Amino acid sequence: MSDAVAWFADVGIADRPTVGGKGGSLGELTQAGIAVPPGFVVTTSAFEGFLEALEAREPVRTKVEALDPHDLGAATRLSEQLRARVMNEPMPGHVESAIMQAMRELCADGQPVAVRSSATTEDAEDASFAGLQDTFLWVLTPEDMALKVRECWGSLYSVESMTYRRKQDFPESGVAMAVVVQRMVDAMCAGVMFTRSPTTGDKSVITIEGAWGLGSAVVSGEVTPDRWVVGKITGDISVRDISDKHAKQVPAPGGGIVEVELEGADRTTPCLTDEQLLALREVGRKVERHYGKPQDIEWALDKAGDVLLLQSRPETVWSVKDAAAKPIADPTANPLAHVMNIFGGRK
Amino acid sequence: MSDAPKGFPLPSSLKVVPGTEAAQAAYPYYTQFVPEDDERFWFYNSMHFPEPMHHFDMITAEAAYCALGAFNTRVHVLPTAKGIDHRIINGRVYIGGVAVTDPDEIAERVGEFQQRAFYYYENWETLYDQWKVKMKALIADAQALPVPTLPDYEPLETTHTGKGIAANHDLLKIYQQQVEGYHRMWHHHFEFLLLGYGAYMTFFDFCKKAFPEISDQAISRMVAGMEAEIFRPDEEVKRLARRAVELGVDAHFIDNADIDTVLADLDKVGSGGKEWLAELETSRNPWFNVSSGDGFYHYHRSWNDDLSMPFAALPGYIEKIKAGTNIERPTAQLIEEREALVADYRELLDTDEDKATYDQLIGLAHRVFPYVEGHKFYCEHWYTNLFFNKIREFGRLLLKHGFFGPDGVEEDVFHLTQFELESAIIDLMLAWSIGIDGRGPTYWPPIVAQRKAAIAEWALHDTPPALGNVPDAIDDPAINMLWGITRENLDKWLDDGSENDKELKGFAACSGVVEGTARIVKSVQEIGRLQQGDILVCQVTNPTWSPIFQKISAAVSDIGGSMSHMAIVAREYGLPAVVGTGKATSRIKDGQRIRVDGGRGVVTILDDEPVSEQPVLEEA
Numbered sequence A: 001m002s003d004a005v006a007w008f009a010d011v012g013i014a015d016r017p018t019v020g021g022k023g024g025s026l027g028e029l030t031q032a033g034i035a036v037p038p039g040f041v042v043t044t045s046a047f048e049g050f051l052e053a054l055e056a057r058e059p060v061r062t063k064v065e066a067l068d069p070h071d072l073g074a075a076t077r078l079s080e081q082l083r084a085r086v087m088n089e090p091m092p093g094h095v096e097s098a099i100m101q102a103m104r105e106l107c108a109d110g111q112p113v114a115v116r117s118s119a120t121t122e123d124a125e126d127a128s129f130a131g132l133q134d135t136f137l138w139v140l141t142p143e144d145m146a147l148k149v150r151e152c153w154g155s156l157y158s159v160e161s162m163t164y165r166r167k168q169d170f171p172e173s174g175v176a177m178a179v180v181v182q183r184m185v186d187a188m189c190a191g192v193m194f195t196r197s198p199t200t201g202d203k204s205v206i207t208i209e210g211a212w213g214l215g216s217a218v219v220s221g222e223v224t225p226d227r228w229v230v231g232k233i234t235g236d237i238s239v240r241d242i243s244d245k246h247a248k249q250v251p252a253p254g255g256g257i258v259e260v261e262l263e264g265a266d267r268t269t270p271c272l273t274d275e276q277l278l279a280l281r282e283v284g285r286k287v288e289r290h291y292g293k294p295q296d297i298e299w300a301l302d303k304a305g306d307v308l309l310l311q312s313r314p315e316t317v318w319s320v321k322d323a324a325a326k327p328i329a330d331p332t333a334n335p336l337a338h339v340m341n342i343f344g345g346r347k
Numbered sequence B: 001m002s003d004a005p006k007g008f009p010l011p012s013s014l015k016v017v018p019g020t021e022a023a024q025a026a027y028p029y030y031t032q033f034v035p036e037d038d039e040r041f042w043f044y045n046s047m048h049f050p051e052p053m054h055h056f057d058m059i060t061a062e063a064a065y066c067a068l069g070a071f072n073t074r075v076h077v078l079p080t081a082k083g084i085d086h087r088i089i090n091g092r093v094y095i096g097g098v099a100v101t102d103p104d105e106i107a108e109r110v111g112e113f114q115q116r117a118f119y120y121y122e123n124w125e126t127l128y129d130q131w132k133v134k135m136k137a138l139i140a141d142a143q144a145l146p147v148p149t150l151p152d153y154e155p156l157e158t159t160h161t162g163k164g165i166a167a168n169h170d171l172l173k174i175y176q177q178q179v180e181g182y183h184r185m186w187h188h189h190f191e192f193l194l195l196g197y198g199a200y201m202t203f204f205d206f207c208k209k210a211f212p213e214i215s216d217q218a219i220s221r222m223v224a225g226m227e228a229e230i231f232r233p234d235e236e237v238k239r240l241a242r243r244a245v246e247l248g249v250d251a252h253f254i255d256n257a258d259i260d261t262v263l264a265d266l267d268k269v270g271s272g273g274k275e276w277l278a279e280l281e282t283s284r285n286p287w288f289n290v291s292s293g294d295g296f297y298h299y300h301r302s303w304n305d306d307l308s309m310p311f312a313a314l315p316g317y318i319e320k321i322k323a324g325t326n327i328e329r330p331t332a333q334l335i336e337e338r339e340a341l342v343a344d345y346r347e348l349l350d351t352d353e354d355k356a357t358y359d360q361l362i363g364l365a366h367r368v369f370p371y372v373e374g375h376k377f378y379c380e381h382w383y384t385n386l387f388f389n390k391i392r393e394f395g396r397l398l399l400k401h402g403f404f405g406p407d408g409v410e411e412d413v414f415h416l417t418q419f420e421l422e423s424a425i426i427d428l429m430l431a432w433s434i435g436i437d438g439r440g441p442t443y444w445p446p447i448v449a450q451r452k453a454a455i456a457e458w459a460l461h462d463t464p465p466a467l468g469n470v471p472d473a474i475d476d477p478a479i480n481m482l483w484g485i486t487r488e489n490l491d492k493w494l495d496d497g498s499e500n501d502k503e504l505k506g507f508a509a510c511s512g513v514v515e516g517t518a519r520i521v522k523s524v525q526e527i528g529r530l531q532q533g534d535i536l537v538c539q540v541t542n543p544t545w546s547p548i549f550q551k552i553s554a555a556v557s558d559i560g561g562s563m564s565h566m567a568i569v570a571r572e573y574g575l576p577a578v579v580g581t582g583k584a585t586s587r588i589k590d591g592q593r594i595r596v597d598g599g600r601g602v603v604t605i606l607d608d609e610p611v612s613e614q615p616v617l618e619e620a
Helices: A013-031 A044-057 A061-065 A072-088 A093-106 A142-155 A159-167 A274-291 A317-324 A336-343 B021-025 B035-039 B058-075 B103-122 B124-144 B156-160 B167-210 B216-223 B229-246 B259-268 B271-284 B308-322 B331-348 B352-400 B410-415 B418-434 B440-459 B477-483 B487-495 B524-529 B543-550 B565-573
Strands: A005-007 A039-042 A113-119 A135-139 A177-183 A189-194 A205-212 A226-231 A237-241 A247-251 A257-261 A295-301 A307-314 B042-044 B081-089 B092-099 B503-505 B507-510 B513-521 B535-538 B554-557 B577-579 B593-597 B602-605
Touching: A005 A013, A005 A093, A013 A039, A013 A044, A013 A113, A013 A177, A013 A274, A013 A307, A039 A093, A044 A072, A044 A093, A044 A142, A044 A177, A061 A072, A061 A159, A072 A142, A072 A159, A093 A142, A093 A177, A113 A142, A135 A142, A142 A177, A205 A274, A226 A274, A274 A295, A274 A307, A336 B103, A336 B167, A336 B352, B021 B440, B058 B081, B058 B092, B058 B167, B058 B418, B081 B477, B103 B124, B103 B167, B103 B352, B124 B167, B124 B352, B167 B216, B167 B331, B167 B352, B167 B418, B167 B477, B216 B331, B216 B352, B216 B507, B216 B565, B229 B271, B229 B308, B229 B352, B229 B543, B259 B271, B259 B308, B308 B524, B308 B543, B331 B352, B352 B410, B352 B418, B410 B440, B418 B440, B507 B565, B513 B524, B513 B554, B535 B593, B543 B565, B554 B565, B554 B593, B565 B577, B577 B593
Parallel strands: B513 B535, B535 B554, B554 B577
Antiparallel strands: A005 A039, A039 A177, A113 A135, A113 A177, A189 A205, A189 A295, A205 A226, A226 A237, A247 A257, A295 A307, B042 B092, B081 B092, B503 B602, B507 B577, B513 B593, B593 B602
C-alpha cells in the first residue's frame, strides 16, 4: 500500500507530522483501546504529491508567501484562485486509487464516512487557521470521499487560513494537511466533554454537553445542548441543565446532513441517561490518564448506546493558568498553622 | 423583589401565642427576649430543638450553652467568636452568636488560642483516651445515684450508725448531683468538639479551593471514620437478626408485632428463644442506650426504654438474611473506598507543595474525627437518656406524694423548670419532715395542665427560621460548623418560595435520583407509618434511625449539613438524601409524590395540588 494512507491502528500522536493532530490522536486512542469509529488518514505525503503536481503547473507557495495579510481583496482573489485549482487538478493516480481502495476496505458494507482535515502543527489547531469548513459528514461513495479530501486540502487556502499564516510569518514549506477518513457514526446523541470544569478549571469534575443526533449541532452551536457536571472521581452528578433542544442534525438521504425540528417530549428529554453519563466519564478518565492531562473530547453514542470518541485534544485555557498558579495554601511545616484559616477569622 | 432589603422579623415583633403567657413567663428570666435583642441576629435552633420545649428540657439548652460558651470564650479562646446566647419564645429556642470584632482583642485571643488549642491537637489521642475514661466514670457515677425514696421511718441503722442525716436530705443531694452531672457531661462534650470540627473544616476549605466544584459529600466521605460507636447499635440489630435465623426463632419477628408478646413467646419456646433473649441483653448493654431521637428531649427514649426501633428493623433484616442478601457493613470495602478517594483527589493536585499540605490536613482530619463521630453515643445518647430517666425517678416520687394530682403521671415532672423541680423537692422534703401533706399537690396540677396546653398550642404554630437583620457575614466558626449556617443559606431561606414553590434546595448529602411517596415523620413514634420504598421527610434524623434506612428509598430533612448524621448514614446506605432544606416538613404534604435529587440537593414536589392548601401560620 502507498504511504498516502495510514490506518488508525498504525499511528500515534508522535506521527503528527504525517497524519496531523486529529489523525495522530485518533490513532493514539485506537492503540490505547478506546473505542473510536475505525478509519484511516490520508497522509501529508499524499498532499505533498498533489501539491507537487499543482506547483508543476503554476506556483502556489510563493504566491501565498507574497501575500500581504492586510490586503483582504488580494487574499480573497488568491483564495478563490487557489481553491479552484485544488478542485480542478487531477489527484495523482496512486493516491486516488490508494484512498479509494482504503475506503472500500473500511466500508465493505457501503457505510458512509466522515472526512475531516487534520492539521500538522500545534497552532494549526487554532480554528482561525484550520477554518470551520473542514469536516464533511455522511459521505457515501469513495468518489465523493476523494472530492472531500480535495476540499479539505483546499481549506488550507481559505482567506482566514492564509492571512493567519502570513501574520505569523509561517513558512509555507512547512504547511501540509492530512485528512481523516472515518466510518460515520449515526449518532443517537453526541456532544463534547471536558475533563475539567471550563468555568472554574476544577480538575475533579467532568463537564458533559450533548444533544440529539449528530455532534455537529452541538459543535456549531445550532442547538443548546443539555449540560451535566459529573464528579470525575465520585461519579456524582452535581449539575443537570436540560435544555430545550429545538432540532437535531441527521444524515441526509443523498449524503451530507440535514436539520430536523424536534417536537414534544424529545425537546426536553435528557439526551443521556445516568448510566450513559457514567460510561462517558469512564472513557474521559481513561483518555485523560492516557495523556496525563485534561482533555477536550468530542463523543457520540451510536444507536446501540455505545460510546465512541470522535476527537480528543488537550485542554488549553486552564492548563496555561495552571502553570502560573500559586500554591492553594502557603506551605507550612506545622499543619496547625492552617487551622488558623478557620479559627483566625476569614478575609 | 430581589433588590428590596431582606430581613427576618424582629424579636419584638414576635408575640406570645394568646393564652400561653403564663407558660412563657415560667421560662427563666434570662431566656426571655428583651427590647435590646432587636439589635442582634437570632436563628431558630430547629436542628437541636425542633419541637416546643418542655420547661424542664430547657436544661439541655442551658447546660450545653454554658459549656460551649465556656470552651469557646475562655478555655480554648476562639479568636473571632465567644459563646452562644439563647432565648425562648412560644417554646422555640433561638440562638445568637457573639462575634469578636476588635482587631486587638482578636490578636490577643489568637495568642491564647494557639497555646491552648494547639496543645489539644498535638496531644489529641492521649487526651481523647483520657476523655473516654472520664466519660465512662461520669456515666457510672450517674448510674450509681440511688433512687430517691422517703421511708415512713428512717431505718434503724441511721440511728445505730450515728449517720446524723435523714432521707429527705438525700433528695436534694441526689437532685443536685444529677444536675451537676448533666452540666459536667456537656463540658466534656465541648472539650474537643469545636477543635474537631475546625480541623475538619480546614481540610474542607482546602478542598473547596483546590477543587471549586467538589461536593461536600465527597469531602465528608474522605474524612468519615469507619469504626464510630454510632454505627454499633444498628450492627447489633443485624447481629440479632442473624442470631434469630440461626436459632430458628425468626418466625416470631413480624411487622407491627406486640413486642411484649414476642418477648414472652420467645421465653416459652425452648432453648433457642431463651438464647436469643440472652443475646438481646448483650446488645442492650451498652449499645441500646442509644436515643431514638437526638437525645435532647426527655421523650427521646432510648432503645432500651422502647424497643420499637430495633423491633421495627428486625423483620426486614431477617427477610434479607433468609434471601441470602448480605447485610453486613462492608467495613474493609468502605475503608478501601475512602483511601482510594483520598488518593485520587491527591493525584489531581498540581504541585508537590499542595500535595504536602493536603497530606497534612487529611491526616489531621482523620486524627480528630473519631471524637467528632464517637462522642454522641456517650454524651447525647447514653448520658442524656440516663439523666432524664433519673429525673423520672423524682417524677415517680412526686407522683406518689400526690404532686401531680390523682390523674397525674410521672412524666408531668418535665413540665417543671429545673428550679421549680428543686422547689417541689424541697416542698416534699419539708412536708415529709413536718409530717403533713405538702403544698405541691394543690399547687402543681393546674400549672402542669396549663403548660401541657401551651406546648400543644405552640406545636400548631410555625416560627420564623431567624429573627433580626441578617449580618453581612457570619464569621462564627461555631455557627458555621455546628449549625451549617452561612450567609448564603440565610439568603436561601429568605428567598424560599419566592422563585419556585415546587422546589426545595438543601445540601446534597448523597447522590442519586428517586421519585416516590413522601412520608412526613415528625417523631420516632411515627416511624411505623413508613412503607417500603417511601421517601422519609423529617425535621432532623440521627444515626439511630439508620435501621429504617433499609426500608426507605430516599431521605429529606429540614436541618443538617453534609456532616450531619443523616448525611453520613445515607452515604453508608447509598441512599439519595437532601438535608438542610429548611422547610421540607412544612412544604411537603404527607403522601405527595416527590423527586429527590441527592446529587444536586434538590427536592421537587411532583403532585399538582397547590401547596398553599397547607396552612401557613407564620406571618413573617
